[in-house]
Amino acid sequence: MAGAAVGAPDYDCIVIGGGHNGLVCAAYLARSGRSVLVLEAANQVGGAAVTREFAPGFKVSACAHLLHLMPGSMIRDLGLDSRGLQMAATGMPTTAIAPDQSPLPINPDNPAVLAGRSGADAAAFPAYHARLRRLAEALHPVLDRVPPRLGTDSWQARLSWLRIGWRIRRLGRRDMRELLRIGGMCVQDLLDEHFETPLLKGALGFDAVLGTRAGPRSPGSVFPLLYRMAAEVQGGSALAQPVGGLGALSDALARAVLAAGGAIRTATVVRRILVQNDRAAGVVLESGEQISAANVISNADPKTTFLQLLGVEYLDTGFVRRIAHLRAHGVTAKLHLALNRLPQFTGLPHSALIGRLLLAPSLDYIERAFNHAKYREFSSQPIIEITVPTASDASLAPAGGHVLSAVVQYAPYELAAGWQHERARFADLIIDALERCAPGLRASVESAELLTPPDIERQFRISGGHWHHAELALDQFFIVRPVPGASQYRTPLGGLYLCGAGCHPGGGVMGIAGRNAARALIREAA
Ligand SMILES: Cc1cc2nc3c(=O)[nH]c(=O)nc-3n(C[C@H](O)[C@H](O)[C@H](O)COP(=O)(O)OP(=O)(O)OC[C@H]3O[C@@H](n4cnc5c(N)ncnc54)[C@H](O)[C@@H]3O)c2cc1C
Numbered sequence: 001m002a003g004a005a006v007g008a009p010d011y012d013c014i015v016i017g018g019g020h021n022g023l024v025c026a027a028y029l030a031r032s033g034r035s036v037l038v039l040e041a042a043n044q045v046g047g048a049a050v051t052r053e054f055a056p057g058f059k060v061s062a063c064a065h066l067l068h069l070m071p072g073s074m075i076r077d078l079g080l081d082s083r084g085l086q087m088a089a090t091g092m093p094t095t096a097i098a099p100d101q102s103p104l105p106i107n108p109d110n111p112a113v114l115a116g117r118s119g120a121d122a123a124a125f126p127a128y129h130a131r132l133r134r135l136a137e138a139l140h141p142v143l144d145r146v147p148p149r150l151g152t153d154s155w156q157a158r159l160s161w162l163r164i165g166w167r168i169r170r171l172g173r174r175d176m177r178e179l180l181r182i183g184g185m186c187v188q189d190l191l192d193e194h195f196e197t198p199l200l201k202g203a204l205g206f207d208a209v210l211g212t213r214a215g216p217r218s219p220g221s222v223f224p225l226l227y228r229m230a231a232e233v234q235g236g237s238a239l240a241q242p243v244g245g246l247g248a249l250s251d252a253l254a255r256a257v258l259a260a261g262g263a264i265r266t267a268t269v270v271r272r273i274l275v276q277n278d279r280a281a282g283v284v285l286e287s288g289e290q291i292s293a294a295n296v297i298s299n300a301d302p303k304t305t306f307l308q309l310l311g312v313e314y315l316d317t318g319f320v321r322r323i324a325h326l327r328a329h330g331v332t333a334k335l336h337l338a339l340n341r342l343p344q345f346t347g348l349p350h351s352a353l354i355g356r357l358l359l360a361p362s363l364d365y366i367e368r369a370f371n372h373a374k375y376r377e378f379s380s381q382p383i384i385e386i387t388v389p390t391a392s393d394a395s396l397a398p399a400g401g402h403v404l405s406a407v408v409q410y411a412p413y414e415l416a417a418g419w420q421h422e423r424a425r426f427a428d429l430i431i432d433a434l435e436r437c438a439p440g441l442r443a444s445v446e447s448a449e450l451l452t453p454p455d456i457e458r459q460f461r462i463s464g465g466h467w468h469h470a471e472l473a474l475d476q477f478f479i480v481r482p483v484p485g486a487s488q489y490r491t492p493l494g495g496l497y498l499c500g501a502g503c504h505p506g507g508g509v510m511g512i513a514g515r516n517a518a519r520a521l522i523r524e525a526a
Helices: 018-033 072-077 119-143 155-169 175-184 186-195 198-209 220-236 246-259 300-308 316-326 364-372 419-437 453-460 513-526
Strands: 011-016 036-039 048-053 057-061 087-089 094-098 101-105 263-265 269-278 281-283 290-298 334-338 355-358 383-387 404-411 445-451 496-498
Touching: 011 018, 011 281, 018 036, 018 246, 018 290, 018 513, 036 290, 036 316, 036 383, 048 101, 048 246, 048 269, 048 334, 048 404, 048 445, 057 246, 057 334, 057 404, 057 445, 057 453, 072 300, 094 198, 101 198, 119 155, 119 175, 119 186, 119 220, 119 383, 175 316, 186 220, 186 364, 198 220, 198 355, 198 383, 246 263, 269 290, 290 300, 290 513, 300 316, 334 419, 334 453, 355 419, 364 404, 383 419, 419 445, 445 453
Parallel strands: 011 036, 011 290, 036 263, 094 355, 290 496
Antiparallel strands: 048 057, 094 101, 269 281, 281 290, 334 404, 334 445, 355 383, 383 404
């Protein structure tokens, strides 16, 4: 047994980690009347949703750079608008780019722009999108709930299953059959059924594989696409960029925690979770300080929580094996460029620069990029999601300067040649790929920062540097996420809960895992 907490605990709840999910969880718990303390290792709150200076005067949303998944109800509930959250850009357009082709706006509401490439695709796009959106809408209530438990006859579990079944039943015969047919399919097969334009298929396939260790031919790759769309249904589906970057969202969440009576300590690393009488009883900090609590909620990823902070001695071997085998090696890197002028992408209007650009010219291109990751190599021609946040928010760079923020795949965590030897070559190769679409870009680069998955692991304390804290796939989803025995936010140890991206419904700046975890704890205490 670790150190003992005697008498009344210092807090009702300690949240380990002030990532956005930890903050959301803390805000809801504090609003329920509980005393709450958030302990964040970094100097600032937000985890992978922060704004940092990466070159003198140049700031960027390190890791997450687009906001589109957080439910409007949560933003309203927590009063984030009145706590400093403002948008620099909303409804940001998506444009597919390629070195040898003119840019293609991807907009199902305006398929006419596609007609010049393919009349058939222009005709098919709205119906394809509408159907996927209907399927996603049926899935969306699944995201927002604590997953029901298997093997229990409780009315809550029965009601949950009934609700899910009813939403799917309401789809009607044709859509229900389509959901069953495509749910486990690879996204290449789905897109080949509907479209012929490689640039369009590449852009649509990109969203299916973003953040995951999968290519468009990987079985089950339709699932993350539907899942992302289901989350977007709650978030209003519009890509947005807060003024001041994603860190502004996290700062607003922190203010919501404080306004509800919670407390936050940054630069405070938790070393161990305290256990007393077979329950979580508080934490021990790196400094040696002990803080007791009736409940401990971890925003850290599942491997960190169980294998480092708790310790295997408190868990049965089957559970430890499941956590150890959880697939959580990231493949996503981030490149930040400080530029001395606005980048000029060939043929791209300025209005498109305010949105996101996707460099993934075809499904074959993506699959080839993914092939490297299977052999622990980085892609020689990576796929890239590009934003230029300064196109809509001048506060992020000195006068005349601009920032380019690029999410890049595939960059495997466990690079065979070792990242310390290869990082400069990879950064160079990404800039080359960008230069082919935006001639002159390289000459305008003042400074560059590359975050590889091991950098993300180290700087953001995420095992494997994984976008979702653990791969989001059919075998690590919903009632088996992160693993059986911890999929309702409760863990095998009484008083210990999870609230981060490693739980249902996964990563992305959504806040739902945090809100669901708070609900699970409040419900259990009732
Ligand atoms: C390169 C990249 C790009 C991305 N882009 C997007 C995007 O554009 N849009 C989007 O929606 N999502 C994006 N994501 C995903 C998204 O950023 C994450 O899924 C999400 O931010 C995870 O939030 P979280 O609160 O669950 O965990 P985290 O943000 O990881 O927060 C966990 C917190 O716990 C803290 N912590 C861990 N251990 C301890 C300890 N021992 N003591 C104290 N504190 C501790 C960490 O410091 C951290 O602050 C991206 C991810 C990556 C990697």
